[in-house]
Amino acid sequence: MITLEKRLAPSTSASILSPIIAITLTIICGLLMIQAAGKSPVEAFDVYFLFPFNDINTYLNTAPEDRGGLLYQPAEVLVKAIPLALIGIGLAIAFRAGLFNIGAPGQYILGAIFAGGVALHVPENLSRFIVLPLCLIAGAFGGLLWALIPAFLRVRAGANEILTSLMLTYVAALLLDWIVRGPWKDPAGFGFPQTPDFPESAIIPIILEGTRLHWGLALVLIIFAVLWFILARTVTGFRFTVTGLAPKAAHFAGFNQRGTVYLVFLISGALAGLAGAIEATSTIGQLQPEISAEYGFAAIIVAFLGRLHPVGILLAALVLAITYIGGENAQISLGLPKNATLVFQGMLLLFLLTCDALIHYRLRWRTRRRA
Amino acid sequence: MGQNAGGIKGVTASHEHTPLFEARGISKSFGDVTANKDISLKVDTGEILALLGENGAGKSTFVKMTDGVLRPDSGAFLWNGKQITIKSPAAAKRIGIGMIFQHFSSFEALTVLENLALALPQRSLRAIRRDVAEVSERYGLSVNPKSRVERLSAGEKQRVEIVRALLQQPKLLILDEPTSVLTPQEADGLFTTLDSLAEDGMAMIYISHRLSEIKELCDSATILRHGEVVGSCDPQSTSVSEIAEMMIGKTADPIDRAGAYVGGPRLVVDNLSIPVKEGVPLKNISFSARRGEIMGIAGIAGEGQDTLFAALSGERRTPKAQSIKIDGQPIGTMGPTSRRRKNIAFAPEQRLGHAAIADFSLSENLRLTRHAMREFSNRKLRARSLKIREDYDVRSSANDPKAGTLSGGNLQKFVIGRELDRHPDVFVVAQPTWGVDAGAASSIRNKLLSVAQRGGTVVVISQDLDEIFQIADRVAVLHRGELSQTHLVHDMTPDKIGMLMSGEDIDSEPKSTTTQNFTRNRARKTTETTEETIAVRTGTAHEQTKEPIRQAAPLSVVESPKPATPPVITSSAMTSSVSVPQSPPPAKSASQSSPRRRILVSGTVTTPWTAPEVIQKGTVL
Structure with a gap:
């Protein structure tokens, strides 16, 4: 019989090593899976994981006048990483406080709807600024409003926030579906x-010509700097950590549980909503039933892979973004099914949690x- | 169950010389700590033996050995005169030993029947259902087998535990603090069941620290103290105070208290009631703690201490702001942070997970309560925690160690130091020396004394009577969420506090009343709720307060018009603190001889044996 025994002092370096081990194991198992599917693992590895680096390499070795479009793929990684990082840091704050907001996709959708509402109803001549x-x-x-619902239910009725936030995701998806088919449907569509x-005036401008990389990236970096400061240097950040580690001690320290629940859901909901708004006002430019709300689930992996730390989350968002783009590439060049990406993400989380x-x-x- | 009960029936008195179960010279140590030393006891069919003792007296260790969870280092268990080895809980069950623990061990999400079936895998559901019906009816253990356990009340859950034990057809039933989570009514129901089980020949060992229950239920009693048997008695013919004295022992000499003065009331709790869903609700608690004194709140575990501490610290806000006042200002609705800013400090009982976080370093743990004083920067906190470690002798090899790596005593010194280092006006501390070695305990107690010495107010919530006698000036006792009158510690004896702790009233009448008034009622089938509130004459507090508590400053007594509030003592010369060498221990007889003034002590008692005069609560005699 195998039993798990608590270690007295878990090592700190192991906690940083854990995501690296998990990524390595995911790559190994993923390639074995690809081989089992009858494709070349070497080629797959190249297509899946090395493309951004290959492209950057090509870019640097090309004459400046011929470089157009070569950075498209690396920039795409950043484009995908923007919503993942934003949602991921919000979730990390919730997870630090021991609260499991699983409803980021719903909050993301509501963010997109609200942003779209403003974009579609402002006078056209108003300035972009x-x-x-x-x-x-x-x-x-x-x-934030959407996240407030599970927070309220948890505080007032003791309802489990994992279930309520998750269920609200489906409500949000249907709401979006109704809006784009009903009241806000394009008459000329x-x-x-x-x-x-x-x-x-409601579209975020592009930073780099020939790519889709937009100024949302700068906003993300500013937000991360602010959140890093809050988490590391203020009573509020301390409050989250204490609440997550020992709720009773948090209470004793004067941090009431209800306040923490609201605060955490407000922050993580607002960040997921912002991610939805950025996505709608940049790469999509309109509302449609499919706006990549699944970033909200992938961001759970980002938060844990990034060790709930702002810097780690930025790196983890890049890793997850690479699996998305790599998956699309593999679909085209290797004929791998789209779901291979989900398998990769699933394995990553599994290995990470095991580690x-x-x-x-x-x-x-x-x-x-025997007794 | 039916056949078995029938089989036991009628064998009662015939086994007097070879008892059903006997422990001979059982000893058990954990490292340097001796938990049980040479414990011998016997229990026969149809007999209920009480195993009495304070917290930490070694009761649980003994029980774990009878259940096969622990093995004795030496000594032997005998079953019908033959030596047995109890290897595991399963083996204990096969021998015929059934256990009923203080905490329930049922699966909440399953039904009663499913839980029972898990314990009896070899039997069919239908057979179990039949047996449950039979056992339930026979012993008045009404449980609905279809109910989910999570829906049951504490009393019902315990009935499930008892039914489960009975279905395994034990001959000896061991009950570990079975009433600790029950209401008085539920406890009464339990006693009726146990009585009829004893009539049917079940042998029982009943573990408790509640003397009233022992008197009501048990045929004999064995008393443990510090892991040793200190006496046996017949609870029917021995007075509560004698038993209490055996349980608690003599008090230690008081620490030097000279040179302090006592001023006016500072922390006043007025008619504080807190209803709670889990745990013990507080009912009409009133006391006032004064400048320069240590106020002790005694009481056995789980009588409402947690709720009281939470109410004082602000972790649980009181319904009315006026319920708790500091220097006349109501603070009842303030949270911990605002209260800390009023210069009140707190230290809870549980060190890790409440007072401190194991994974945090000491300086981060300092931030836990210091952020209220806007002390936040790592650098400053690290310097401060270093100073506290020096001042309070917190020993650790690391530079800024994690709280989880410190020993209990060192962590407690840090937790106390963290609060005292900012010189609070009022310090509320629960179990300041719980599980702490003697050296650390005396250092902590001296620190508490020095707070009072410089005019601070200390409220000590403690189950340790030695501690109360050593450091407190006045004491009140918490019992089932109600607080007794406040008494001067000088006037108290361990047996008097012991009686207040078990919900008895302090009674200065001759001991014989106790036994005369008690009528055993084993055969009763219906439960009368004999919850009378009784008031008893006693000579306490007021008379003695005319002498100064501490010889240093002359005190005058202002009698309070209402009997519900403790006497207010004002000092006419608060500044003149003359140091007097070692105040002599008070004469205990003074309070017992002739009461010149009577005050009320009220309490709730479930049986009528100590009720010389039954009157309305709150009446002055």
Whole structure:
């Protein structure tokens, strides 16, 4: 019989090593899976994981006048990493406080809807410097409102926030579906379920010509700097950590549980909402039923892979973004199914959690004793 | 079960010389700590033996050995005169020993029947259902087998535990503090069941520290103290105070208290009631703690201490702001942070997970309560924690160690030091020396004394009577969420406090009343709720307060008009603190001889044996 035994002092370096081990194991198992599917693992590895580096390498070795479009793929990684990092840091704050907000996709959708609402209803001649901030603030507000529901239910009725936040995700998806087919449907859209395109003033400008990389990246970096400061240097950050480690001690320290629940859900909801708003006002530019809300689930992996730490989360968001783009590439060039990406992400989380468990516990083989 | 009960029936008195179960010279040590030393006891069929003792007296260790969880280092268990080895709980069950623990061991999500079936894998559900019906009816253990356990009340859950034990057809039933989570009514129901089980020939060992229950239920009693048997008695013919004295022992000499003065009331708790879903609710608690004194709140575990501490610290806000006042200002609705800013400090009982976080370093743990004083920077906190470690002799090899790596005593010194280092006006501390070695305990107690010495107010919630006698000036006793009158410690004896702790009233009448008034009622089938509130004459507090508590400053007594509030003592010369060498221990007889003034002590008692005068609560005699 195998039992898990708590280690007295889990090592700190192991906790940083754990994501690296998990990524390595995921790659090994993923390639074995690809080989089993009859494809070349070497080629797959190249397509899946090395493309951004290959592309950057090619870019640097090309004459400046011929470089157009070569950075498209690496930039795509950053584009994907933006929502993942934003949602991921919000979730990390919740997880630090021991609260499991699993409903980020719903909050993300509400963020997109609120941003779209502003974008579609402002006067067209208004300046971008007014419209865009309005869109983003409205988006954050939408996500925050949606997150408030599980927080309220948890505080007032003791309802488990994992279930309520998750269930609200489906409500949000249906709400979006109804909006794009009903009230905000594009009259000139040939019956497609989508809203009209947002006006130019509600679109985040591009940083790098020839790519889709937009100024949302700068916003993400600013937000991360602020959150890093809050988490590491303020009573609020301390409050989250204490609440997560020992709720009773948090209470004793004067941090009441209800306040923490609201605060955590407000922050993580607002960040997920902001991610939705950024996505709607940048790469998509309109509302449609499919706005990549699954980032909200992938961000759970980002939060844990990034060790709930701002810097780690930025790196983890890049890793997850690479699996998304790599998956698309593999679909095209290797004919691998799209779900391979999900398998990769699933394995990553599984290995990560296993590694984490083994940091805190050790395995013991025991012979079963007969009474 | 039916056949078995029938089989036991009628064998009662015939086994007097070879008892059903006997322990001979059982000893058990854990490292340097001796938990049980040479324990011998016997219990026969149809007999209920009480195993009495304070917290930490070694009761649980003994029980674990009878259940096969632990093995004795030496000594032997005998079953019908033959030596047995109890290898595991399963083996104990096969021998015929059934256990009923203080905490329930049922699966909440399953039904009663499913839980029972788990314990009896070899039997069919239908057979179990039949047996449950039979056992339930026979012993008045009504449980609905279809109910989910999570829906049951504490009393019902315990009935499930008893039914489960009975279905395994034991001959000896061991009950570990079975009433600790029951209401008085539920406890009464339990006693009726146990009585009829004893009539049917079941042998029982009943573990408790509640003397009233022992008197009501048990045929004989064995008393443990510090892991040793210190006496046996017949609870029917021995007075509560004698038993209490055996349990608690003599008090230690008081620490030097000279040179302090006592001022006016500072922390006043007025008619504080807190209803709670889990745990013990508080009912009309009133006391006032004064400048320069240590106020002791005694009581056995689980009588509402946690709720009281939470109410004082602000972790649980009181319904009315006026319920708790500091220097006349109501603070009842303030949270811990605001209260800390009023210069009140707190130290809870549980060190890791409440007072401190194991994974945090000491300086981070300092931040836990210091952020209220806006002390936040790592550098400053590290310097401060270093100073506390020096001042309070917190020993550790590491530079800024994690709290989890410190020994209990060192961590407690740090937790106390963290609060005292900012010189609070009022310090509320629960179990300041719980599980702490003697050296650390005396250092902590001296620190508490020095707070009072410089005019601070200390409220000590403690189950350790030695500690109360050593450091407290006045004491009140918590019992089932109600607080007794406040008494001067000078006037108290361990047996008096012991009686208040078990819900008895302090009674200065001759001991014989106790036994005369008690009528054993084993055969009763219906439960009368004999919850009378009784008031008893006693000579306490007021008379003695005319002498100064501490010889240093002359005191005058202002009699309070209401009997519910403790006497208010004002000092006419608060500044003149003359040091007097070693105040002599008070004469205990003074309080017992002739009461010149009577005050009320009220309490709730479930049986009528100590009720010389039954009157309305709150009446002055």
